[in-house]
Every structure is written in structure tokens, then in C-alpha cells.
Amino acid sequence: xxxxxxxxxxxxxxxxxxxxxxxxxxxxxxxxxxxxxxxxxxxxxxxxxxxxxxxxxxxxxxxxxxxxxxxxxxxxxxxxxxxxxxxxxxxxxxxxxxxxxxxxxxxxxxxxxxxxxxxxxxxxxxxxxxxxxxxxxxxxxxxxxxxxxxxxxxxxxxxxxxxxxxxxxxxxxxxxxxxxxxxxxxxxxxxxxxxxxxxxxxxxxxxxxxxxxxxxxxxxxxxxxxxxxxxxxxxxxxxxxxxxxxxxxxxxxxxxxxxxxxxxxxxxxxxxxxxxxxxxxxxxxxxxxxxxxxxxxxxxxxxxxxxxxxxxxxxxxxxxxxxxxxxxxxxx
Amino acid sequence: xxxxxxxxxxxxxxxxxxxxxxxxxxxxxxxxxxxxxxxxxxxxxxxxxxxxxxxxxxxxxxxxxxxxxxxxxxxxxxxxxxxxxxxxxxxxxxxxxxxxxxxxxxxxxxxxxxxxxxxxxxxxxxxxxxxxxxxxxxxxxxxxxxxxxxxxxxxxxxxxxxxxxxxxxxxxxxxxxxxxxxxxxxxxxxxxxxxxxxxxxxxxxxxxxxxxxxxxxxxxxxxxxxxxxxxxxxxxxxxxxxxxxxxxxxxxxxxxxxxxxxxxxxxxxxxxxxxxxxxxxxxxxxxxxxxxxxxxxxxxxxxx
Numbered sequence: 001x002x003x004x005x006x007x008x009x010x011x012x013x014x015x016x017x018x019x020x021x022x023x024x025x026x027x028x029x030x031x032x033x034x035x036x037x038x039x040x041x042x043x044x045x046x047x048x049x050x051x052x053x054x055x056x057x058x059x060x061x062x063x064x065x066x067x068x069x070x071x072x073x074x075x076x077x078x079x080x081x082x083x084x085x086x087x088x089x090x091x092x093x094x095x096x097x098x099x100x101x102x103x104x105x106x107x108x109x110x111x112x113x114x115x116x117x118x119x120x121x122x123x124x125x126x127x128x129x130x131x132x133x134x135x136x137x138x139x140x141x142x143x144x145x146x147x148x149x150x151x152x153x154x155x156x157x158x159x160x161x162x163x164x165x166x167x168x169x170x171x172x173x174x175x176x177x178x179x180x181x182x183x184x185x186x187x188x189x190x191x192x193x194x195x196x197x198x199x200x201x202x203x204x205x206x207x208x209x210x211x212x213x214x215x216x217x218x219x220x221x222x223x224x225x226x227x228x229x230x231x232x233x234x235x236x237x238x239x240x241x242x243x244x245x246x247x248x249x250x251x252x253x254x255x256x257x258x259x260x261x262x263x264x265x266x267x268x269x270x271x272x273x274x275x276x277x278x279x280x281x282x283x284x285x286x287x288x289x290x291x292x293x294x295x296x297x298x299x300x301x302x303x304x305x306x307x308x309x310x311x312x313x314x315x316x317x318x319x320x321x322x323x324x325x326x327x328x329x330x331x332x
Numbered sequence: 333x334x335x336x337x338x339x340x341x342x343x344x345x346x347x348x349x350x351x352x353x354x355x356x357x358x359x360x361x362x363x364x365x366x367x368x369x370x371x372x373x374x375x376x377x378x379x380x381x382x383x384x385x386x387x388x389x390x391x392x393x394x395x396x397x398x399x400x401x402x403x404x405x406x407x408x409x410x411x412x413x414x415x416x417x418x419x420x421x422x423x424x425x426x427x428x429x430x431x432x433x434x435x436x437x438x439x440x441x442x443x444x445x446x447x448x449x450x451x452x453x454x455x456x457x458x459x460x461x462x463x464x465x466x467x468x469x470x471x472x473x474x475x476x477x478x479x480x481x482x483x484x485x486x487x488x489x490x491x492x493x494x495x496x497x498x499x500x501x502x503x504x505x506x507x508x509x510x511x512x513x514x515x516x517x518x519x520x521x522x523x524x525x526x527x528x529x530x531x532x533x534x535x536x537x538x539x540x541x542x543x544x545x546x547x548x549x550x551x552x553x554x555x556x557x558x559x560x561x562x563x564x565x566x567x568x569x570x571x572x573x574x575x576x577x578x579x580x581x582x583x584x585x586x587x588x589x590x591x592x593x594x595x596x597x598x599x600x601x602x603x604x605x606x607x608x609x610x611x612x613x614x615x616x617x618x619x620x621x622x623x624x625x626x627x628x629x630x631x632x633x634x635x636x
Binding site: 098125177193 | 408514
């Protein structure tokens with residue numbers, strides 16, 4: 001059986017301590033700049049904060065993974081290299097990378113630190129994964145959220161590294177690392193700046209007919225009736241019209257979140273080594289609730305006990321949830 | 333060095349007959365130097381036009397064009413892995429790789445790097461060059477400043493450098509087919525409904541503003557990227573190849589406009605007016621190049 005490590009989000013030093021205390025096997029975090037894909041105001045770590053956080057986590061047996069998972073635009077590569085040097089100096093347990101130039105630099109300069117392949121690298125076949133393993137010594141791949149469990153089981157047999165999958169949180173619709181939707185509307189890039197539907201570009205406006213419009217950079221991403229809660233304007237969760245559909249519809253996906261708690265035993269059996277909980281932008285209480293619930297479930301499953309899945313399902317109560325591509329390819 | 337004009341792979345599900353006619357005209361009439369062929373977006377479409385590929389290659393090569401075969405952007409299923417591996421085995425024509433699965437299969441044999449391969453910077457391009465890359469098409473969202481740095485580094489390594497200067501930008505790919513979804517179907521039972529939208533399926537916001545285009549699993553920009561005014565600066569900065577993406581407009585005439593500007597035979601104002609005439613009702617954008625929102629159109633006289 002796989003180790004079934006729990007990989008938990010740490011958007012701030014306080015969230016990191018919360019996740020460690022709640023039973024995370026590893027936490028992942030980033031610096032306060034474009035070198036990671038959650039470059040949001042008020043989030044992430046200074047080098048000093050990371051140093052203290054690594055000490056806190058290591059004292060409790062928890063690993064710290066540093067996300068360097070964006071793509072440096074030409075001319076700015078040094079920022080990513082410096083981040084890697086700092087991370088190595090502070091003793092992080094692994095780097096999560098996507099860019100080949102960044103991976104090559106770390107493999108040459110810090111060969112003793114593990115490399116994990118970010119979901120941002122979009123490696124969705126055994127060949128693509130083997131490329132990164134053989135060229136850069138990648139030890140673990142974070143799989144894109146587009147594969148079914150039978151497909152994951154098959155990939156597991158054909159690759160020489162560990163597999164990490166997302167199990168809970170935001171459900172990205174597009175292949176990560178290949179999405180410029182935010183840059184098209186806002187001028188800030190997900191790949192180069194680590195930004196997705198930035199809050200600074202979000203506005204809500206009450207329309208004459210009573211509806212609430214949520215906008216990103218002036219584009220109406222969705223409109224909500226008086227009885228609906230106005231959601232955050234994420235481009236791939238908006239409602240649009242098409243020539244044959246006058247009524248605006250969720251052209252990509254409804255605003256659902258991913259919850260694979262029911263599939264946990266199957267994923268462990270398929271050979272998944274680590275489970276990633278999304279949400280570096282979430283509050284401490286969210287992190288505490290989600291991490292402890294999954295901790296208990298994973299421990300139960302590892303000990304051969306029936307896991308209390310109901311607790312996990314309840315975490316997204318009142319919110320729509322999906323098992324996405326994992327359960328059936330009909331999702332595609 | 334005279335900059336080369338290239339024609340990117342057809343992103344849409346045009347019928348075999350449309351493709352034959354299209355490439356026959358490109359071979360006979362278009363001021364295009366290099367043509368990329370092959371299905372990049374959806375592996376389900378490939379069987380419809382694969383059989384014509386050898387004849388199309390021959391036709392274009394006889395007309396003096398360099399032909400390059402492009403691999404799929406997304407590789408997940410068995411048939412996609414096989415298609416990628418088969419292309420990687422070929423000695424002729426050249427291939428352009430759009431997925432790391434292709435890099436794995438190709439090893440260090442010469443190949444081009446496609447726009448889906450995320451060659452964003454000089455370090456990555458140097459890595460790729462060390463593994464046999466001879467040419468790199470930069471990501472569409474890369475701003476001009478970064479293009480200049482990347483182009484200089486790539487040229488120093490002897491690589492060709494390509495930038496898309498015309499056509500809708502690819503903004504995202506997904507495992508899910510949004511054409512099928514919009515018609516209440518799934519990818520497996522799509523019945524090729526994407527064939528009805530030769531220039532993509534337009535999405536509008538609920539207050540009726542055009543925003544995006546759907547092309548199967550791909551999401552594209554509503555506007556056509558046009559870097560006509562920036563062409564001269566691009567080539568002066570080391571970009572060797574300028575890519576036109578096939579849209580449902582007269583691509584022979586579009587190529588003539590770009591060629592005219594590159595050769596100094598056409599003034600910019602006249603060329604821009606002509607391009608707008610050819611792309612009636614279509615908005616142009618160059619925001620990515622200027623480091624701004626991609627949909628924007630920045631003019632030298634009045635920055636937005």
C-alpha cells in the first residue's frame with residue numbers, strides 16, 4: 001500500500017502551523033512574488049518566515065515543499081534561481097517546479113533536494129512524466145486533474161516516480177500551465193505572474209433589473225438573480241451565451257469544488273502516494289477543519305478501518321461538489 | 333536574413349475537402365515560406381484528414397514550401413500517445429513538438445518546439461537546444477521585452493525563433509470538450525459538432541459583449557492577434573519566423589499584406605486598412621505583446 005501522505009496548503013506562517021498541528025505529512029508554500037502560482041496579496045512567506053516555518057515543521061516531523069511552479073519570462077530567470085537558492089539554504093524538503101529551465105538549474109545546483117513536478121507542467125502521460133524523471137531526476141509528479149482512476153492506475157505502472165493527486169478544493173478546468181485566460185482579460189499572467197482572476201480586477205455591480213453582475217476587468221463573468229449568491233468571477237466558472245443558446249450557461253463548468261473523499265480508498269489502492277489539498281488562499285479555520293478530517297480518514301483507511309466519509313463530504317456542505325474526471329470520463 | 337512567413341496548423345475541424353482546397357491555394361498562391369500541418373487540438377479529428385497528408389505535403393513541397401508536422405498539444409489517451417510517437421519516428425518532414433511526450437519520444441533528434449511547449453525564457457530554450465531543438469515558437473502571451481531577450485539567446489544558439497503575428501490566440505486547453513458540452517454532449521459522443529464553427533464558436537458575456545471562442549477542448553481569444561505594426565521591430569530583434577494562424581478568412585490575401593509590410597512594399601496604414609477589410613467585423617488585438625490585457629489593441633499614437 002502507498003504511504004498516502006497528506007500534502008496541505010500553507011498560505012501564511014499561521015496557516016502552516018495550523019496545518020502541521022492538524023496532522024499534515026507535508027505542507028506546501030511559496031515566496032511573496034511571481035515564483036509561485038498563488039501570488040496573491042497578503043499571502044506567502046518572506047525568507048525569514050520560511051526559515052522559522054521550516055524549523056517549526058521539521059521539529060514536528062512535517063516536510064516543507066516550496067512551490068517554484070511558474071514560468072519565468074525571458075530576462076527574469078534570476079528571480080527563480082534566487083528563490084531556489086534561498087529555499088535550499090533554508091532546508092526545504094522539495095521544490096515543486098514546472099519550467100524546464102528552473103528544473104535544470106535546481107537539478108544541477110541543488111542535486112540533494114528532491115524535485116516534484118508541478119501540475120503546472122501538465123504531464124498527463126507516462127512518456128511526459130518519464131521525460132522529467134530521466135532528464136531532471138523528478139521524484140514525484142502532481143497529476144493534472146483530468147485523469148480517471150483506471151488511467152492513474154495504468155500510469156502508475158509505467159512511471160518510475162511517485163504520484164500525487166489533488167483530492168479537495170478548487171476544481172481547475174483548464175490544463176494547468178497552459179491557460180492565459182486571466183492574462184487575456186487583465187494583463188496579469190497565470191504562468192508568468194502566478195495570478196488567476198486577481199481580486200484587484202474584480203467588481204460587483206447591481207444592475208437596473210436587480211441582478212448582481214460580477215465582473216473581471218470590466219467583463220461580466222456572471223449575473224446573479226436576487227435569490228442567488230453572487231460568486232467570484234473566475235473566467236472558467238462564468239456564464240456566457242452562444243449563438244444557439246440565448247440563455248447564459250456555464251460554458252466550461254459550474255462553480256463547483258473538487259471533493260474526492262469518497263474515492264480515497266480507491267486512489268490509495270491505485271498507488272497514489274500523496275494527496276494534495278488545494279487552498280493556500282484559505283483561512284486557518286478552513287485549513288484546520290479540512291486537514292484534520294482528511295488526517296482521520298487516511299489513518300482509518302491505513303489501519304484497515306472504515307473511514308467516516310460523511311465528515312469529509314460535509315466539508316463542502318451547501319456548496320456544489322464534483323469528482324470531476326476522476327470518477328468517469330463522461331466528465332470530459 | 334529575410335524573415336520567413338509561416339502558416340500555423342489549422343486549429344479547427346475543417347473538412348478534408350476544405351483542407352485540400354485550402355492547401356492547394358496556399359501552395360499555388362500564398363507568399364508563405366513554411367507550412368505546419370497536422371492535428372494539434374483533438375485526436376478524434378485526425379482520422380478525417382490523415383489520409384490526405386502525404387499528398388498535401390508533396391503538393392506544398394513541390395511549390396517550394398517547407399513543411400513541418402505538428403504534434404498534439406494534449407497527450408493522454410492511447411491513441412494520442414501513439415500518434416505522438418509515430419510522428420516522432422519520422423525523418424521527414426521536420427516535426428514541431430507540442431507536448432513533453434513528444435520530447436521523450438524524439439530524444440535528441442532534431443525537432444522544433446511548438447507554442448504549447450512553454451519555451452518562456454532563455455534558460456529553458458538553452459535546455460531545449462541542448463536536447464536537439466532547432467527552432468522555437470514562443471508562447472503567444474509572451475510580452476515584447478521578453479521576446480527580445482528570448483530571441484537574442486535563441487539566435488546565439490543557432491535556433492530559429494517564431495512568434496504568432498496573426499489569428500486567434502490559444503488561451504487554454506482542457507480535457508473537456510466545450511463544443512460538446514454546449515450541445516449537451518460529451519467528448520466521447522460529440523458527433524463532431526465542432527465542424528459547424530469554422531472560426532470557433534463565439535461566447536458572449538450575459539450583457540452581450542464578445543469575449544472568447546470555443547474550439548473543441550481549446551479556448552481561444554475573440555479577437556485576432558495582429559502584430560502587423562510590430563513586425564519590423566520583431567524581426568529587427570532577432571525573430572526569424574512570423575506565424576499566421578489559419579482563420580476563416582482569405583489567408584492568401586492576409587499573407588500578402590504581411591509580406592508586403594515585411595518587404596517594405598506596403599505602407600503600414602494601408603496594410604492595416606487592407607487587413608481589416610479582409611477580416612470584416614473582427615477585432616484585432618496586440619495587448620500581450622505590449623504587456624497588457626491580451627484583448628487590448630494598443631496603437632503607437634494613443635496608448636490605451
